[in-house]
Amino acid sequence: MNSRLLMAGILSVCLAGAGQAQPAQPQSGPRQLPARTIPVPDTVSPQMRALIAQPVNPIWNVVPKTSAEWKALVAKNAAESIPAIRAMRAALHVKVEPAAIAGVKAYIVTPDVTPPANRNRLLLYFHGGGFVLRPGEAGLAEAIELAGFGHYKVISVDYRMSPDFPYPAAMDDAMAVYREALKTIKPKNIGIFGTSAGGSITLATVLRARTEGLPLPGAIAPGTPWSDMTKTGDSYFTNDGIDNVLVSNDGFWGAAALLYANGHDLKDPQLSPVYGDMHGFPPTILTSGTRDLFLSNTVRVHRKMRQAGVEAELQVFEGLSHAQYYRDITAPETIDYNSEIARFFDKHLGH
Amino acid sequence: MNSRLLMAGILSVCLAGAGQAQPAQPQSGPRQLPARTIPVPDTVSPQMRALIAQPVNPIWNVVPKTSAEWKALVAKNAAESIPAIRAMRAALHVKVEPAAIAGVKAYIVTPDVTPPANRNRLLLYFHGGGFVLRPGEAGLAEAIELAGFGHYKVISVDYRMSPDFPYPAAMDDAMAVYREALKTIKPKNIGIFGTSAGGSITLATVLRARTEGLPLPGAIAPGTPWSDMTKTGDSYFTNDGIDNVLVSNDGFWGAAALLYANGHDLKDPQLSPVYGDMHGFPPTILTSGTRDLFLSNTVRVHRKMRQAGVEAELQVFEGLSHAQYYRDITAPETIDYNSEIARFFDKHLGH
Incomplete structure (x- = not known):
């Protein structure tokens, strides 16, 4: 109420234009913004400055028309990422072994020393x-980081993906691996994490475990989760074109959502876990960035968890677009991110 | 490194424009954004929808030219806010008594029942x-809320302000009241909170208390603190014109910063506490909104505190501009905000 009175209260004072022009906006309603230029922030590390300064990811408005086109894109992208993944593995002294767990392809990622x-x-x-990119070794980056920086044994689940295996294949694989882990590890000693689509799987696994009467994991770390596939949430609009990784929902990612859903309701909590009931969730740490298209996807889950009494922490990295926090193992932000996630699991998991 | 490879990897795939046009941006560097319209989010309460839909606060580009013009603006704004403040006081059954504490004007704000x-x-x-608005009763809103919702006794400090009393008057008043409180209350039983300029004072009080060898308070709650007065921080640019409360730094607020600093270095941690050393800070909860011009001011303090080992929590409200979280005592977000702050003090303060 103060702000309305504030606005009414200053009309008699002279106006002095200073700085950027803003459009007149006398009516309530949507915000009209003029064209503008946003500088690269100087409040991040040089490594992150370089990532933030990159042109927008050209994948954003690529929409493959056929299954073959999807697969060609996925294969090319994956092949080209492998050298960097292997370099990361070597730099962090992490062992990576392919495995099949309950029939699901996976990698067992082990640090050189386990405390x-x-x-x-x-x-x-x-x-x-997006439930379509990064099959096989291409999906290992964060698993290698948390093994290397956090000294945890990590199972990186190479879950089945679109276009051949849409929903619920990824969730079936996630549950199969979780059930298998429960056979030998106490639930309180299991942590689950993942970024973007992997953050969604992390949340949906807990929802489905509860539905199936399984014990819940000890803690989870969904990074900038794709918690709402319906383009609902303010940062889908405010950070459109500001985030240079996802860039916009209206292109590749929106198409990937429909490809994954394969006719299922996008508002089903298994696809958009922000619509799930968060009561009883284990301790959770959520991560995003101020430029992240999924900032709202992240903070909406955080608020909903807090309202449900969940011990939920939020961290938002200055200036970073979607998932950039784990993109450069030499950057202080990436080390900070991994330190926080490891600390959180250290604190909340059983022994 | 993945994202660079990802970009390189999809050039052979057909491009299909879908959704909003984005400018071509082949070069690294600043982000060029076209004009656009941002809808009012439907992921907030009806009360907050109404606040978000309001036109941008017209104060943003008012720059008074003389001391008399500043005072006229302040007086008119304050007078017009009093009825709403009094209504809030009545609705929340809170008692407000003017007082002088160590010679500083203040209000003692008491709930009807203190647990x-x-x-x-x-x-x-x-x-x-902005260290210039809301003298006297006009500055009571959040004090009344935390007394009413959180059942705490609150001293609302009516600190001296610009233009007559620039820096360090506000900090001298804050320290005088804090020193006086220490005479009768255990430091661990004292909490300090405030929003915007008040968030800056909250942080600067802890910094100065440490410098002066005083014991630190038990917990603090800086809300969207004006932690950097130099227009440094990414959201000063990304949320320029999106935040309808502050709107932009380039006008009233930038002028208010210079008025307050009165020639002092804006990077002095007493003016811009993000540049202070956060080691040893008490448990801290920080609050912002996804549209907040001060989102970066908030998350930069949070990251810096976490890196210093401080038990620091962050909460970011979906869709909200600067300080809107406390603007409507009937809104679920305002109740949620006050509940979180009260819970935090309940948990961390001594008895």
């Missing part, structure tokens, strides 16, 4: 990429 | 308004 406190703990990791 | 756990606790509150 005693982590010997009976296990992290399950789900990579991002 | 036993809070009888030996005290909150100090510093209002916002």
Whole structure:
């Protein structure tokens, strides 16, 4: 109420234009913004400055028309990312072994030294990429980081993806691996994490485990989760074109959502977990960036969890677009991110 | 590194324009954005929808030219806000008594019932308004809310302000009241909170208390603190014109910063506490909104505190501009905000 009175109160005072022109906007309603230029922030590391300064990711408005076109894009993207993944693995002294767990393809990612406190703990990791990108080794980046920086054993689940295996294949694979892990590891000793689509899988796994009467994991770390596939949430609009990783929902990512849903309701909490009931969730740490198209996807889950009494933490990285926080293992932000996630699991997982 | 490879990897795939046009941007560097329209989000309460839909606060580009013009603006704004403040006081059954504490004007704000756990606790509150707005009763809103919703006794400090009393008058008043409180209340039982300029005072009080060798308070709650007065921080640019409360730094607020600093270095941690050393800070909860011009001012303090090992929590409200979280006592977001702050003080303050 103050702001309305404030506005009414200053009309008699002289106006002095200073700085950028703003359009007149006498009516209530949508915000009209003029064209503008947003500088690269100087409040981030040089490594992140370089990522933020990159042109917008040209994938954003690519919409493959056929299954073959989707697969060609996925294969080319994956092949080209492998050298960087292998370099990261070597730099962080992490061992990566392919495996099949309950029939699901996966990688067992092991640090060179596992501290005693982590010997009976296990992290399950789900990579991002719109439920279509980053099969195989291409999905390993964050698993390698948390093994290397956090000294955790991580199972990186190479879940089945679109276009051949739309929803619920990814969730079926996630649940199969989780059920298998429960056979040998105490639930309180299991952590689950993942970014973007992997953040959605992380949340949906907890929802489905509860529905199926399974014990819940000890803690989870959904990074900038794709918690709402319906383009609902303010940052889908405010950060459109500001985020240089996702750029916009209206192109590749919106198409990837429909490809994954394959006719299922996008508002089903298994696809858009922000619509799920968060009561009883384990301790959760959520991560985003101020330029992230999914900032609202992240903070909406955080608020909903807090309202449900969940011990939920939020961290938002200055200036970063979607998932940039884990993009450069030499950047202080990436080290900070991994330190926070490891600290959170250290604190909340059982021994 | 993945994103660069990703970009390189999809050039052979057909482009299909879908949704909003984005400018070609082949070069690294600043982000060029076209003119656009941002809808009012439907992920907030009806009360907050109404606030978000309001035209931009016309004060944003008012720059008074003389001391008399500043004072006229302040007086008119303050007078017009009093009825709403009094209505809030009545609605929340809170008693407000003017007082002088160590020679500083203040209000003692008391709930109708103080629970036993809070009888030996005290909150100090510093209002916002750019170190120039909201003298007297006009600065009481959040103090009344935390007394009413959180059942805390609050001292709302009516600190001296620009233009007659620039820096360090506000900080001298804050320290005088804090020192006085320490005479009768255990430091661990004292909480400090405030929004915007008041968030800056909250942080600067802890910095100065440490410098002066005083014991630190038990917990603090800086809301969207004006932690950097130099227009440094990404959301000064990304949320320019999106935030309808502050709107932009380039007008009233930038002028208010210079008026307050009165020639002092804006990067002095007493004026821009993000540049201060956060080691040893008490538990801290920070609040912002996704549209907040000060989102970066908030998350930069949060990251810096976390890196210093401070028990610091962050909450970011969906769709809200600067300080809108406390603007409507009937809105679920305002109730949620006050509940979180009260819970935080309940948890961390001594008895």
